[in-house]
Amino acid sequence: MKKFSFTRNARLRCRKIFDFVFSEGEKSSTRDLVMWACVPGLNKAGAKAPGLIANGGRRLGLVISKKTGGAVQRNRLKRLLREAYRLSKYDLLDGAHIIVYPKAGCAINNLLEARKALSAIWARAKIKNAER
RNA sequence: CCGGCAAGACGUUGUGAACGCCUUGCCGGAUGGUGGGGGAGGGGAGGAACUUCCGAACUCCAUACGGCAAGGCGCCGGUCCAAAGUCCCCCCAUUGUUUCCUUGGGGAAAAAAUGGGAGGGACCAUAGGCCGGGGGUUCAGGGCCACAUCCCUGAGCCACGGAAAGUGCAACAGAAAGUAUACCGCCGGGGGCCGUAAGGCCUCAGGUAAGGGUGAAAAGGUGCGGUAAGAGCGCACCGUCCCCCCCCAAUUUUUCCGCACGAAAAAGAGGGGGGGGAGCAUUGCAAACCCCGCCCGGAGCAAGGCCAAACAUGCGUUAAGGACUGCCCGUCCCUCGCCCGAAAGGGUGGAAGCGCAGAGUGGGCCGCACAAGAUAAAUGAUCCUCCAGGCGUCGCAAGGCGCUGGACAGAAUUCGGGGUACAGUCCGUGAUC
RNA sequence: GGGCAAGUGGCGGAACUGGUAGACGCGCAGGUCUCAAAAACCUGUGAUCUCACGGUCGUGAGGGUUCGAUUCCCUCCUUGCCCA
Numbered sequence: 001m002k003k004f005s006f007t008r009n010a011r012l013r014c015r016k017i018f019d020f021v022f023s024e025g026e027k028s029s030t031r032d033l034v035m036w037a038c039v040p041g042l043n044k045a046g047a048k049a050p051g052l053i054a055n056g057g058r059r060l061g062l063v064i065s066k067k068t069g070g071a072v073q074r075n076r077l078k079r080l081l082r083e084a085y086r087l088s089k090y091d092l093l094d095g096a097h098i099i100v101y102p103k104a105g106c107a108i109n110n111l112l113e114a115r116k117a118l119s120a121i122w123a124r125a126k127i128k129n130a131e132r
Numbered sequence: 133c134c135g136g137c138a139a140g141a142c143g144u145u146g147u148g149a150a151c152g153c154c155u156u157g158c159c160g161g162a163u164g165g166u167g168g169g170g171g172a173g174g175g176g177a178g179g180a181a182c183u184u185c186c187g188a189a190c191u192c193c194a195u196a197c198g199g200c201a202a203g204g205c206g207c208c209g210g211u212c213c214a215a216a217g218u219c220c221c222c223c224c225a226u227u228g229u230u231u232c233c234u235u236g237g238g239g240a241a242a243a244a245a246u247g248g249g250a251g252g253g254a255c256c257a258u259a260g261g262c263c264g265g266g267g268g269u270u271c272a273g274g275g276c277c278a279c280a281u282c283c284c285u286g287a288g289c290c291a292c293g294g295a296a297a298g299u300g301c302a303a304c305a306g307a308a309a310g311u312a313u314a315c316c317g318c319c320g321g322g323g324g325c326c327g328u329a330a331g332g333c334c335u336c337a338g339g340u341a342a343g344g345g346u347g348a349a350a351a352g353g354u355g356c357g358g359u360a361a362g363a364g365c366g367c368a369c370c371g372u373c374c375c376c377c378c379c380c381a382a383u384u385u386u387u388c389c390g391c392a393c394g395a396a397a398a399a400g401a402g403g404g405g406g407g408g409g410a411g412c413a414u415u416g417c418a419a420a421c422c423c424c425g426c427c428c429g430g431a432g433c434a435a436g437g438c439c440a441a442a443c444a445u446g447c448g449u450u451a452a453g454g455a456c457u458g459c460c461c462g463u464c465c466c467u468c469g470c471c472c473g474a475a476a477g478g479g480u481g482g483a484a485g486c487g488c489a490g491a492g493u494g495g496g497c498c499g500c501a502c503a504a505g506a507u508a509a510a511u512g513a514u515c516c517u518c519c520a521g522g523c524g525u526c527g528c529a530a531g532g533c534g535c536u537g538g539a540c541a542g543a544a545u546u547c548g549g550g551g552u553a554c555a556g557u558c559c560g561u562g563a564u565c
Numbered sequence: 566g567g568g569c570a571a572g573u574g575g576c577g578g579a580a581c582u583g584g585u586a587g588a589c590g591c592g593c594a595g596g597u598c599u600c601a602a603a604a605a606c607c608u609g610u611g612a613u614c615u616c617a618c619g620g621u622c623g624u625g626a627g628g629g630u631u632c633g634a635u636u637c638c639c640u641c642c643u644u645g646c647c648c649a
Contacts, residue, residue, distance in 0.1 A: 006152065009168095012508070061508070070182090071542050079153095079512050086152065087513090111513060 006086040012061030012097065021061065021099050028125040032106045032117050036099045037125050059097045060085050067104040077102055084114035091119065093127050 012018055025036035062081055064074045081100060092098075100118070108114050122128045 004151065018508075063508085072540095075542065076512090083152080083513055 004086055006082065006089075010059055010089075012059050012099065017059075017097065018061060018099065021097055025097070025099070026125060028121060029103075030117065030121045030124060032103060032108060033121050034101045034103060035121050035125060036101075037096060037127050038098070039093050039096045039127055058089055058092050058094060060089075061097075061099040063099060063101040065101070065104060068102065068106070077106070077108065080108060080111060080114040081118070083111055084118050088115055088118065091129055092122060093129050096127055098127075 012021070021036050021038045025038040027034070027036050029035065060082070062078050064078050066074070068074050068077055081102070085100075100121075102108065108117055119128075
């Protein structure tokens with residue numbers, strides 16, 4: 001398997017998992033982002049995880065509000081966050097399922113700022129991979 | 133040089149490097165089948181993909197034909213029209229049939245069905261774009277010293293059938309706002325008072341639409357006659373409306389001809405002239421109701437079709453039922469599992485399984501793409517390079533070097549038109565030399 | 566993706582078929598009452614120019630029809646709703 005891949009299985013894809021992470025995940029936020037995280041074996045949310053989550057691998061879900069702007073602005077923000085996640089996903093604990101939601105008026109304009117913002121919110125939620 | 137006003141084209145470039153994503157068929161391996169994964173390839177946003185203002189295809193709704201209602205459109209002619217689609221023709225392939233030829237194989241022809249074809253033709257514009265013509269209206273200038281009407285020239289605007297079919301509305305102001313009207317004024321007459329008289333003042337019932345003032349709008353204009361005063365009341369000219377004839381008219385249609393040129397005939401928004409008639413009856417608004425002519429069934433790909441999953445509930449079945457009660461709860465009996473017990477009995481727990489139907493819920497496949505195409509929804513990021521632009525610097529200059537830097541905006545069934553947004557470039561337009 | 570609806574002072578919300586825009590309520594400002602406040606009551610309150618009288622502009626934006634548009638028509642902008 002390639003090192004920096006981001007295939008379809010690495011995303012949250014169905015409504016059940018989205019609902020589960022929203023209701024059971026640990027919510028944390030910084031100035032730009034809001035994140036719901038669900039890591040099996042770490043917090044109590046992970047313990048109740050159904051099979052879909054328990055079978056391993058990190059997964060990302062993105063929610064981009066219409067308040068961000070038109071379709072061009074929304075797509076750009078989504079692609080930046082996805083690219084940042086792709087390049088630095090091994091900083092994340094294995095099995096983590098996260099949903100990232102940029103706040104309205106979020107000040108991410110390029111790839112560097114996106115990576116910094118992701119790193120900051122992972123550190124705050126204490127789901128960073130300590131071995132790296 | 134100016135300008136983004138009118139018409140059009142492009143919308144930073146490159147089969148560039150390495151990372152990543154979506155999709156497609158291929159390869160090899162594996163398999164009962166399916167899915168996932170692997171390899172090397174192909175393809176991967178726009179002129180507006182935006183908007184949803186029009187229209188078409190397509191699908192379903194009782195095939196929806198006719199009428200009514202509702203809704204829409206509205207000077208005349210030309211032109212632009214669709215890789216969508218429907219119909220027709222043509223070509224190719226396949227299939228079976230018939231007929232003919234021939235030595236059993238086969239060949240030829242015919243009509244048919246199915247599929248394909250960047251083939252040809254027809255259809256398709258209802259506030260569409262453009263071009264030309266006509267009309268209306270507003271403003272400016274002129275005819276004209278002034279006013280009104282009219283005419284001419286120029287510019288702007290106009291969704292531009294009908295206001296003499298009917299209904300409705302026209303605030304405020306004003307006497308009166310649509311069968312006109314009598315406030316002031318004007319006119320004669322009756323009565324009263326004053327005055328020598330001429331006449332004046334008050335008053336009553338009338339006449340009048342010439343003058344005043346109001347208003348967005350006041351009911352044809354000018355002149356002469358006429359009258360108590362006036363009035364299209366009468367007449368002349370002008371304006372308006374109706375009918376007939378002639379001429380002009382962008383262009384269109386038909387016929388003649390083998391075709392073209394040409395000729396003839398007809399139509400033609402309207403315009404002009406002549407004749408006759410009407411005394412004016414006819415203010416504006418139909419993006420008010422409406423009338424006339426034409427168009428139009430409705431909803432939309434979240435249309436619509438198919439597939440399996442799971443649950444409330446109902447029915448059937450099995451030992452899983454019955455009684456009390458209007459119903460629920462509850463109680464009792466029966467039945468089943470488990471525990472205690474030698475047994476009788478006691479305690480405790482359960483209301484299930486299977487099949488069918490199934491509101492609602494959340495999925496998948498088709499619809500859906502003749503090389504973009506998904507369903508948490510792909511087209512990104514880094515570097516190099518190209519093209520303009522800006523800044524700095526070197527240079528007399530051409531130019532070199534470094535830094536910076538790129539508008540509006542993102543497909544979800546397809547196609548056409550309109551509208552709106554937009555960095556910069558090309559082309560062309562305009563003015564000047 | 567497709568189909569609809571609505572925009573009026575700081576806020577909610579009127580203005581009936583075109584005819585004086587801002588009724589009414591909340592809020593805000595000033596006053597009365599009170600030692601002070603609250604409540605209550607009274608007055609004012611769209612913008613701008615003006616000492617005042619008064620003028621001009623104002624119904625999301627821009628056009629059109631009309632003597633006259635919040636109202637009728639067209640094009641944009643914003644917001645909201647519905648459809649498996």
